[in-house]
Amino acid sequence: MKVLKFGGTSVGTVNSLTNVKRIVEEIPGRKVVVVSALGGITDLLIATARLAVADDIAYLDSYARIVERHIAVIDGVVPESRRDATLAMVKMMLDELGNIFKGVMLLHDLSPRALDIIVSYGERLSSVIVSNAIKGATHFDSRTFIRTKEGPHGANVLDSELTNRLIEEKVCAYEWDTAVMGGFLATDAKGEVTNLGRGGSDYTAAIMAAALDADILEIWTDVDGFMTADPRVIDTAYVIDELTYTEAMELCNFGAKVIYPPTIYPVYHKNIPILVKNTFNPSAPGTRISNEPPHRKPSDKAIKGISSINDTCLVTITSLCMVGVIGVNSRIFNALTAKGVSVFLVSQAASENNTTIAVRNADADLAVRTLREEFATELATGMFNDVVAERDLATVAVVGENMKHTTGLAGKLFNTVGRNGINVIACAQGASETNISFVIERKSLRKALNVIHDSFFLSECQVLNLFLIGVGNVGRSLMQQISKQQEKLLREKNLRINVVGIASSKRGVFNRDGLDVADWRRLLDEEGIDVTPDIIRREVLNMNIFNSVFVDCTASADVAALYKDLLSHNVNVVAANKIAASGDYDVYKELKETARRKDVKYLFETNVGAGLPIINTINSLINSGDKILKIEAVVSGTLNYIFNVLAADVPLSRAVVMAKEAGYTEPDPRIDLSGKDVIRKLVILAREAGYEVSQEDVEKNLFIPEEMLAGEADEFISKVASLDEEFEKMRGDAEAAHRHFRFVASFDNGHLSVGLRSVDSDHPFYNLAGSNNVILLTTDRYMEYPMVIKGYGAGAEVTAAGVFADIISIANIR
Numbered sequence: 001m002k003v004l005k006f007g008g009t010s011v012g013t014v015n016s017l018t019n020v021k022r023i024v025e026e027i028p029g030r031k032v033v034v035v036s037a038l039g040g041i042t043d044l045l046i047a048t049a050r051l052a053v054a055d056d057i058a059y060l061d062s063y064a065r066i067v068e069r070h071i072a073v074i075d076g077v078v079p080e081s082r083r084d085a086t087l088a089m090v091k092m093m094l095d096e097l098g099n100i101f102k103g104v105m106l107l108h109d110l111s112p113r114a115l116d117i118i119v120s121y122g123e124r125l126s127s128v129i130v131s132n133a134i135k136g137a138t139h140f141d142s143r144t145f146i147r148t149k150e151g152p153h154g155a156n157v158l159d160s161e162l163t164n165r166l167i168e169e170k171v172c173a174y175e176w177d178t179a180v181m182g183g184f185l186a187t188d189a190k191g192e193v194t195n196l197g198r199g200g201s202d203y204t205a206a207i208m209a210a211a212l213d214a215d216i217l218e219i220w221t222d223v224d225g226f227m228t229a230d231p232r233v234i235d236t237a238y239v240i241d242e243l244t245y246t247e248a249m250e251l252c253n254f255g256a257k258v259i260y261p262p263t264i265y266p267v268y269h270k271n272i273p274i275l276v277k278n279t280f281n282p283s284a285p286g287t288r289i290s291n292e293p294p295h296r297k298p299s300d301k302a303i304k305g306i307s308s309i310n311d312t313c314l315v316t317i318t319s320l321c322m323v324g325v326i327g328v329n330s331r332i333f334n335a336l337t338a339k340g341v342s343v344f345l346v347s348q349a350a351s352e353n354n355t356t357i358a359v360r361n362a363d364a365d366l367a368v369r370t371l372r373e374e375f376a377t378e379l380a381t382g383m384f385n386d387v388v389a390e391r392d393l394a395t396v397a398v399v400g401e402n403m404k405h406t407t408g409l410a411g412k413l414f415n416t417v418g419r420n421g422i423n424v425i426a427c428a429q430g431a432s433e434t435n436i437s438f439v440i441e442r443k444s445l446r447k448a449l450n451v452i453h454d455s456f457f458l459s460e461c462q463v464l465n466l467f468l469i470g471v472g473n474v475g476r477s478l479m480q481q482i483s484k485q486q487e488k489l490l491r492e493k494n495l496r497i498n499v500v501g502i503a504s505s506k507r508g509v510f511n512r513d514g515l516d517v518a519d520w521r522r523l524l525d526e527e528g529i530d531v532t533p534d535i536i537r538r539e540v541l542n543m544n545i546f547n548s549v550f551v552d553c554t555a556s557a558d559v560a561a562l563y564k565d566l567l568s569h570n571v572n573v574v575a576a577n578k579i580a581a582s583g584d585y586d587v588y589k590e591l592k593e594t595a596r597r598k599d600v601k602y603l604f605e606t607n608v609g610a611g612l613p614i615i616n617t618i619n620s621l622i623n624s625g626d627k628i629l630k631i632e633a634v635v636s637g638t639l640n641y642i643f644n645v646l647a648a649d650v651p652l653s654r655a656v657v658m659a660k661e662a663g664y665t666e667p668d669p670r671i672d673l674s675g676k677d678v679i680r681k682l683v684i685l686a687r688e689a690g691y692e693v694s695q696e697d698v699e700k701n702l703f704i705p706e707e708m709l710a711g712e713a714d715e716f717i718s719k720v721a722s723l724d725e726e727f728e729k730m731r732g733d734a735e736a737a738h739r740h741f742r743f744v745a746s747f748d749n750g751h752l753s754v755g756l757r758s759v760d761s762d763h764p765f766y767n768l769a770g771s772n773n774v775i776l777l778t779t780d781r782y783m784e785y786p787m788v789i790k791g792y793g794a795g796a797e798v799t800a801a802g803v804f805a806d807i808i809s810i811a812n813i814r
Helices: 014-026 041-053 059-077 080-107 112-133 160-172 200-211 245-253 261-269 328-338 361-374 376-381 409-419 442-455 473-493 517-527 533-543 563-568 585-598 614-623 637-645 652-661 676-688 713-736 796-811
Strands: 002-006 031-035 137-140 148-150 156-158 178-182 185-187 193-195 216-221 242-244 274-278 287-290 305-318 345-348 354-359 388-399 426-429 435-441 462-469 495-503 507-510 548-552 572-575 628-634 698-701 740-748 751-759 772-779 787-792
Touching: 002 014, 002 200, 014 031, 014 059, 014 112, 031 112, 031 200, 041 059, 041 080, 041 112, 059 080, 059 112, 080 112, 112 137, 112 178, 112 185, 112 193, 160 200, 178 200, 200 216, 200 261, 216 261, 242 245, 245 261, 245 287, 245 305, 245 388, 261 274, 305 361, 305 442, 328 354, 328 361, 345 426, 345 435, 354 361, 361 376, 361 388, 388 442, 409 435, 409 442, 435 442, 442 462, 462 473, 462 533, 462 796, 473 495, 473 517, 473 796, 495 517, 495 533, 495 796, 507 517, 507 533, 533 548, 533 563, 548 563, 548 796, 563 572, 563 585, 572 796, 614 628, 614 676, 614 772, 614 787, 628 676, 637 652, 637 740, 637 772, 652 713, 676 698, 676 740, 676 751, 713 740
Parallel strands: 002 031, 002 216, 031 178, 137 178, 216 274, 242 287, 462 495, 462 548, 548 572, 698 751
Antiparallel strands: 148 156, 185 193, 274 287, 305 354, 305 388, 345 354, 388 435, 426 435, 495 507, 628 740, 628 772, 740 751, 772 787
16 A cells, blocks of 8 residues: 655656656556645635735736636546546536636635635645546545644644544545545535645645555655755755654754655655655656664765755743743743744753753744733843844754764864854754754855855865965866866865956956866856956855955055955955065964954965965974974076076076066066065075064165166166176186075074075085975974975966865865
8 A cells, every 4th residue: 555645846847747647657556646726726825815805907917817727637637538527527517616816806815715715726626636636546635634723723623533434434445546635625524625735735645655554645746756965056066865753853844845845754654665756857866754763874874865945043041030021931932932933942051040942033023022021020030131133144954863972073063163154043952862953044044054064075066165266377277177177176175266257367257166268267257247356356255155265466565455354354365466465464374364263264385486385384383393494495486497597698687577477477587586585485484483473674785776676567677687697607606616506495493584595515505496385493303404395486387286286275175
């Protein structure tokens, strides 16, 4: 025995009904088929009734659409041999319905009883059509055996005992292979039409399954099963193969609209499994819900799914006089129950000085008014503070039986949420440990769902959402590297690099779903918007996306000025731009402290030595208790390249042009030749080594006169040519003495200096080829033999690779 329920979308069109017919007819053995109204008909019935009571003649057009829908479905799915009889029966019911609408219009009255009768026609009509469409089916009228009685606040609740007895009398007493009936429908003790509430067709099916001791209850809908999260919010959500009744109930209660929550109760008590299947994809295995899924393993993920309610209001009552007073909470909940206010989350401090409840926004005013009335005396005397409502919030619930006794899970959950700048306003966890629920601002809901799904490996991969600012040599190279590596990182490391923003100094394009990095130029030109640094900041923060990384490949002070605000909003920052780390010391310190406080990353490894691991190495030494005593470094790949290519036939001015053509210089080569770039790098090294220094503290021994640095950048090369003869003489003298020029940055006993030196063949800097960099670190541990870090120190590709490495390090993959 199987009970199958088909929802409105499953019986909404000729094509979907054809699927239903095929599914049912291919299942062997006895089966009960419970159907909803045709998709959209229930809403149309209600809308038509409201037009009629308003004496709006437009109700006739609405009624006509109801008639047309049902006639068209009959023509499309009912076999010709039964079509006329079906049409006659359906037209009779439609005529009854039309007369009821006319009565509503004439009386200008739409009572709850009248509306219940009107709405009942949806399932009555669909069940007649489906029973005639399916070969060998027998139709049963649910109103004759599903009984309700009046419950709290006048609501209709199931009369289980009477319903079970009537099912035995009205259904079991007959011979049938396939029974078809409408869901949702019921009658009360007076014989008046009632219903089981919106979603009640699922409930009808569960009632039938329990009463008939079915082997399984199948809920056929328009999704493949329960998803790990809402796929409309999280595109990486996937189907959960198995759930316990408890897990399914928790997910349903917190917004997962796969099945109507009361559906679970009847079958749970008889341990009848539920199988959620897709009418439009019947080959999909679906989700099986049972008491103990047989394939549950200790290695299963702790969290099975995430659900949410985006319509939350927190109502808080506070008083120091509540502490230790018995009965306060009883009064709170009794008062709310008497007014029919549903509370779905409770949070109370251990000190007992406040109690916070979560209700729907629509119930907020009633809840506040009710509690103010209940505690009027206490409020008037000042014993209690006012009752306060905080609206427009959202509730997130993470669910899983394997969460029980999983050490540190709650800590990881809240740390993950907090690290992405999401403030938890209230939280609750039952002793069963199957559900951790918390309330946040509604605007953060999408971000919270994504970061939880991603961080707890419900997703198949971890995601980093990148904003790439700057499309010069480094930025272009970085985008090429990302485009080349995206697929491999996803395949081998389960890391998805999702570029959601690209901007130049004038144009920007942003899309939270991701941009094709290989097509960035066209996207920027054709789909981009005009931007300024402030517009870029606004786009990044307004997107409010999880695991976001701001990548600065510019040399702009205005872009660097955005870092503080971005870090404060939990956006990671990766900077090739040296301005922030080498500028005002207080700004540098504040950025580092903000990143620590917000638990995000501010990384700038490429500020010194391009792709060389210099800053990381210094940090590791300091963090392990070592102390940096002295730094000697050649950290300008540009200047090292220039001095290495100097020759009798390559004067200084030509060497500068060659460096620029090779992509080694800054966009403005004066930054390199003035020593400014090296000064910045030295300051950054000293700061990372733990010293409070500024650029003004650096002694400068420069080889380019200050007056040559004035004017326009384009004029600079021609000015340098005036130094060619002098430099050739210097180069010749050094070559004769077997010495090489090196522009050296030095930090020694608190003294900082940069300048041109000639070093002999015994010096570690002598054989430094091409654009390579070298850093000597003398520390407490590396005293006699300084640590040497050496390698490529300039070039767009190498710098981009260093930026890429910083980006990947944020994901903490191995």
